[in-house]
Amino acid sequence: MKKILINICACLMVISSLSAQELKSPDGNFVMDFSLQKDGTPTYKLTYKGQAIIKESKLGFELKNDEKSLVNNFSIQDTQTNTFNETWKPVWGEVSEITNHYNELAVTLKQAETARKMRIRFRLFNDGLGFRYEFPQQENLVYFVIKEEHTQFAMAGDHTAFWIPGDYDTQEYDYTESKLSEIREEMEDAITPNASQQPFSPTGVQTALMMKTDNGLYINLHEAALINYSTMHLNLDDKNMVFESWLTPDANGDKGYLQAPFNTPWRTIIASDDARDILNSKMTYNLNEPSKIDDTSWIKPVKYVGVWWEMITGKSSWAYTNDFPSIKLGETDYSKATPNGTHGANTENVKKYIDFAAKHGFDAVLVEGWNVGWEDWFGKSKDYVFDFVTPYPDFDVEEIDAYAKSKGIKMMMHHETSSSVRNYERHMDAAYKFMNDHGYTSVKTGYVGDILPRGENHYNQWIVNHYQYALEKAANYKIMINAHEAVRPTGIARTYPNLIGNESARGTEYQAFGGSKPNHVTVLPFTRLIGGPMDYTPGIFEMDISKMNPNNNSHLNATIANQLALYVTMYSPLQMAADIPENYNRFLDAFQFIKDVAVDWDESEYLEAAPGKYVTVARKAKGTNNWFVGNVNGLESRTTKISLDFLEEGKKYEAIIYADAKDAHYKTNPQAYKITKQTVTNTSKLTLTSAPGGGFAISIIEK
Structure with missing residues (x-):
């Protein structure tokens, strides 16, 4: 009996150990x-x-x-x-x-x-x-x-949570900070309009x-x-x-x-x-698999400018003409159309961007609105929207290609799908081959509007598989992908490192659509960037959008120093100087930081961070001994004290500090900044003040 009891106890111990680990x-x-x-x-x-x-x-x-x-x-x-x-x-x-x-x-x-x-x-x-x-x-x-x-x-x-509404079709919301118990009462205000959404x-x-x-x-x-x-x-x-x-x-x-x-x-x-x-x-x-791309030598970080912000603000248009109530590709005769005079992707204008990129050391130029079909691309539930290879009459592909090559500049392709994923898959091989033939090594894709086939959502299994299909197909053609409006990243870039960027959150464009919260960029590193880099498109220097387009009264909720800092705090191997050349030419001393800052790194040190309040990051540029520091600040003025002990001992560096001026404020004085220089070492300490919606950026170059 005693032996039986011992055996029963032993069995119970085994069962217990199996049911609790x-x-x-x-x-x-x-x-x-x-x-x-x-x-x-x-x-x-x-x-x-x-x-x-x-x-x-x-x-x-x-x-x-x-x-x-x-x-x-x-x-x-x-x-x-x-x-x-x-x-x-x-x-x-x-x-x-x-x-x-x-x-x-x-x-x-x-x-x-x-x-x-x-x-x-x-x-x-x-x-x-x-x-x-x-x-x-x-x-x-x-x-x-x-x-x-x-x-x-x-x-x-x-x-306390930093959240955006659950939605099958968009992530482009401002973040709400609230207690978990308050989400229900805050939800109505948190859901703001978007081109496609389904809370x-x-x-x-x-x-x-x-x-x-x-x-x-x-x-x-x-x-x-x-x-x-x-x-x-x-x-x-x-x-x-x-x-x-x-x-x-x-x-x-x-x-x-x-x-x-x-x-x-x-x-x-x-x-x-x-x-x-x-x-x-x-x-x-x-938690992702190692790279499935054996030869990754063609995958290179990119710093670029582009014909984009002028359309986002309404200064220019994507469409070539206002003559047609609707477009049927292959049937509509653009040669008989009257140019509307606002089309941004024309040969002369694009050459200006190429000249600017070459002068200031950028890698590439993005051009949106170059291909036929933009007159009725949005909101029509239209299957055959674009063919991704036919240019408008005022965009000379061959001339632009030759001109860019003569200046040492790569052209960046743009494929807006209008969320007609079947149409994109139908044309994908031809579109990627067109890129190969013309020397385009990267493409910005877009999925604006409701998904076709009708009833599908941006983030369900079938459409997630489409994004993956496009990524893997692009890898076959040695093309890098920057997907906008696609599913938020989940570390897939380890397995497919040709995914060099995503939007998948509320980016800078919303600053021209009414504005984002001044502390938005202090939350994104804790949320959106957990899964991979974001093509946030920073670097806007003219905050009053009405100066770009008198009919647009939006205002950028950031200072110039804050915009500079984003190149460090919002990590991405793909970084855009998003403003137009004319605005950068007004502030060339501040623009110097954008020219200097790296896009690939050997080391990163997060010096201080609090979601919704501030983020300060130091990064060491790949293959150099140079460091760059960025700080983005939230809603209240704040003084930051940082130690430069991450610098190499025994070395001297020149620090160029781009900081908010004393009277800077994202709303009342966003363009107020000051630039100072000093020699620093790894024992140096800096004390800097950031304005509301402000920040600072520092170049630390070895002497």
């Missing part, structure tokens, strides 16, 4: 616990330095037309642990090397009655947790449709979601490696402070069509008691 980060600061509830529902929880980050939260899936969804009745069949540590070199980036160090737990579950298997793989890094669902090949689960993914993130309190819930928000707890912890929720799957939003149960995943549906309302074997994207939780650690995290990249 603990995983620690390499440094021991994070602890993740996995367990099954009594009904076989899988759950996890996460702590950081003993403080709750995620309380017990459920995991699972609801399947369409299936009573036996993958939410409970599981038992643990197997667990495997692993430790991984590597250092890899990105093709471009904030740093020259990235450490990928994690401890891993993979739990294989089997569901009673159905005998279906589902594996949950957890990776715990020193900066947070990533986990995904894996469906092994099996007889009882082959093809299946997701009705909803039920991944929970149970918050440990009513945190889904009064408490739904988008990732990357940034939060701060009352006791000073910073928490970021996002996803990594979004491949062949719907984009995840978060819907808040604001009575219990529990977020649950909410996938973007397709035209049928379905959330995903899967075939085993299949791995979902990773769900990510980055946390720290220091906001700078959130910005320093490379976990999102580390």
Whole structure:
């Protein structure tokens, strides 16, 4: 009898150990616990330095037309642990090397009655947790449709959040700062007009979601490696402070069509008691696969100017003529049209930009509105919008190509799809071949308006696959992609480093559409940039838009010093000097920083950071001993004290400081700045004051 009791106790211990698993980060600061509830529902929880980050939260899936969804009745069949540590070199980036160090737990579950298997793989890094669902090949689960993914993130309190509304079609919102409990009452004001939008819930928000707890912890929720799957939003149960995943549906309302074997994207939780650690995290990249492009020598960071801002402000137009009420490509005869006199993409005007780029050392010139079809491109639910190869009569492709080459300038292609993704795929090979034939190495793509096929959304599985298809197809032609209005990045650029930029958030263009909040750029590094670089298009020097277009009374909510700092704080290997040459010629001393600043880096030091308030970054230019510092400030004037101890010991440098003047203010005096120079070393300390909506930028050049 005693022997039987001992055996029973031993069995209970085995069952207990199988149903509850603990995983620690390499440094021991994070602890993740996995367990099954009594009904076989899988759950996890996460702590950081003993403080709750995620309380017990459920995991699972609801399947369409299936009573036996993958939410409970599981038992643990197997667990495997692993430790991984590597250092890899990105093709471009904030740093020259990235450490990928994690401890891993993979739990294989089997569901009673159905005998279906589902594996949950957890990776715990020193900066947070990533986990995904894996469906092994099996007889009882082959093809299946997701009705909803039920991944929970149970918050440990009513945190302060920096959020934008959950929306199937746009991320171009200003951020709202509020308590989680206040999201519902703030939602109506947070939803502002856009060319295409579909909010889904009064408490739904988008990732990357940034939060701060009352006791000073910073928490970021996002996803990594979004491949062949719907984009995840978060819907808040604001009575219990529990977020649950909410996938973007397709035209049928379905959330995903899967075939085993299949791995979902990773769900990510980055946390720290220091906001700078959130910005320093490379976990999102580390959860993506290594580069699938063997030869990356053609992928190069780019600093560019372009025929763009003059159209955004209304000074110029994308369309060539006002004669036609509608356009049919191949039938409309542009040779008989009267030019409207406002078309920006004409040969003479583009040459001016090429001259400016060559004079000031830029790499490329973007031209929007060069191709036929812009007269009725938007809002018509039109399938055949552009062919991406036929120029307007006033844009001489061959002449422009020859002129740019004579000046050592690359031309950057523009493909606005008007969200007709079938039309783009129909023309993609011809369009990319056209680029190859004319020496275009990069393209800015756009997806403005409602998606065609009708009923699809910008962020559902089918359209996510389109963005990926365009990216991989471009890689075949050795073309770099800068996608606007596409799905927010999730670290895919590690696997496909030809994705050198995305917009996927509210960029500078909105400053000409009524303005963005002055502290918008102090939030973006904590949210949008977690998944990859943003083509924010900074560098606007004329804040009064009416001086560009008398019919546009918008005002840029930033100072010139703030605009300079963005080239450092808003990391991207693709940086645009977005203003027109005439405005830069008025402020050539300030423009010098844009000319000097690098676009690729060996080291990055986040000196200070607080979401919504300020970000100060120092970066070491690739292959040099030169550093650049940027500070963007929020709504209140602030004095920053920084140490230059990141400089090499024993070296002397010249620091050129571009700072707000004493009377600078984003609203009343945005063009007030001062430039000073001084010799500095690694023992130097600087004290600088940033105006509301202001900042400073510093070039630190080795002597």
